[in-house]
Amino acid sequence: MEGRLMTEISKRIEKGEKAALVTLIDVEGSSPGKAGSLMGVFEDGSIAGTIGGGNLEYQVISSALEAIEESKNRKFEFELVEEGELHMKCGGKVSGYIKIFEKRKxxxxxxxxxxxxxxxxxxxxxxxxxxxxxxxxxxxxxxxxxxxxxxxxxxxxxxxxxxxxxxxxxxxxxxxxxxxxxxxxxxxxxxxxxxxxxxxxxxxxxxxxxxxxxxxxxxxxxxxxxxxxxxxxxxxxxxxxxxxxxxxxxxxxxxxxxxxxxxxxxxxxxx
Structure with a gap:
């Protein structure tokens, strides 16, 4: 799975596109994704891999698309509680990193x-x-x-x-x-x-x-x-x-x- 994901990111870069690699670095408590989960996000909004789905993944995809447009890496952190930003009931906490791969000149x-x-x-x-x-x-x-x-x-x-x-x-x-x-x-x-x-x-x-x-x-x-x-x-x-x-x-x-x-x-x- 990870090999296919990295291959797809490499193909996109070779074609002259930007790409983002999302990594869940730390997971505390209950979460739809596990620490180490990887996901690729591409300029057209498509993805490869998953960090667990649901509103967490949706929000991270949006953040990754913004990072691609800005050409800047970024960190993210969410509390998966109902009163939190994502309004989720998992009760956990996740943090991760979005790495941007620039398209070839x-x-x-x-x-x-x-x-x-x-x-x-x-x-x-x-x-x-x-x-x-x-x-x-x-x-x-x-x-x-x-x-x-x-x-x-x-x-x-x-x-x-x-x-x-x-x-x-x-x-x-x-x-x-x-x-x-x-x-x-x-x-x-x-x-x-x-x-x-x-x-x-x-x-x-x-x-x-x-x-x-x-x-x-x-x-x-x-x-x-x-x-x-x-x-x-x-x-x-x-x-x-x-x-x-x-x-x-x-x-x-x-x-x-x-x-x-x-x-x-x-x-x-x-x-």
Whole structure:
């Protein structure tokens, strides 16, 4: 039972969902659940396992869903008496803990060329949920990206318009041409995402932005795009460019300064 529960939680996390593990830590007196009982609670309200059922379980599920939304672990404690919060007659007392498992961050690579391949390798190395999108099936297939979590091919703009993005999504636009980059940027600009980056020369970027503004895209949305994409650390080789892009993503994700650690250390010593 416990093995199946943990497997289900792992599957949900791999799919890019949050999950909560509820554990009854201490039980005094009569209670519908026993100490050590486990239950998984998921974003859609479904559960796996049980801590005894009844109003206790209902209230804990509600608390777990709140904890999932807040992304914060929490403790709980209930007295199972009629005058208590749950209005139960068991006469016991229970306490427990809700552990939140965060969903994996999503790396959405738009473009399956050489740079896309290098980004894919780094995304998998960092245990990110990795999606590759290209207009050509031969550039978005299992042979090129054997461990990708999602492979999508077809109209880039249409795919991205329908693709769910959230605060854990990191989009990198590295397609094979200017028009495809513009289609991709048009589809994701202004939507919720932790990071949107697009490769290109400054001239190409200016032209792309101007075209999109003429189409009605708000300039304030474009100002939030990281373009030219990545940190200035490469010689121009695809693997080094990819490393610079992932370094920038980590800087955004972890709210880092991007400074040399030696400089940070000196500031701390002097401060």
């Amino acid at each position: 999503k790396l959405i690579i738009v473009g399956g060329g050489h740079l896309g391949q290098e980004l894919y390798k780094l995304g998998k190395f960092l245990n990110m949920y990795t999606t590759v999108i290209d207009d050509r099936e031969e550039y978005a297939n299992e042979k090129r990206f054997p461990q990708a979590d999602e492979l999508l091919h077809g109209s880039i703009g249409e795919i991205l318009e329908k693709y769910a993005l959230d605060e854990g999504s990191y989009v990198v636009i590295v397609t094979r041409g200017h028009s495809y980059d513009k289609d991709a940027l048009r589809a994701v600009t202004g939507r919720t995402a932790a990071y949107i980056g697009m490769i290109g020369s400054r001239k190409k970027i200016i032209e792309t932005y101007k075209d999109l503004i003429d189409e009605g895209v708000k300039e304030e949305y474009l100002e939030k795009v990281y373009s030219p994409v990545g940190l200035d650390i490469s010689t121009g080789e695809p693997n080094e460019i990819a490393l610079g892009i992932m370094a920038e993503i980590l800087k955004v994700k972890n709210q880092g300064s991007g400074r040399h650690m030696s400089e940070v250390k000196k500031v701390r010593v002097q401060g």
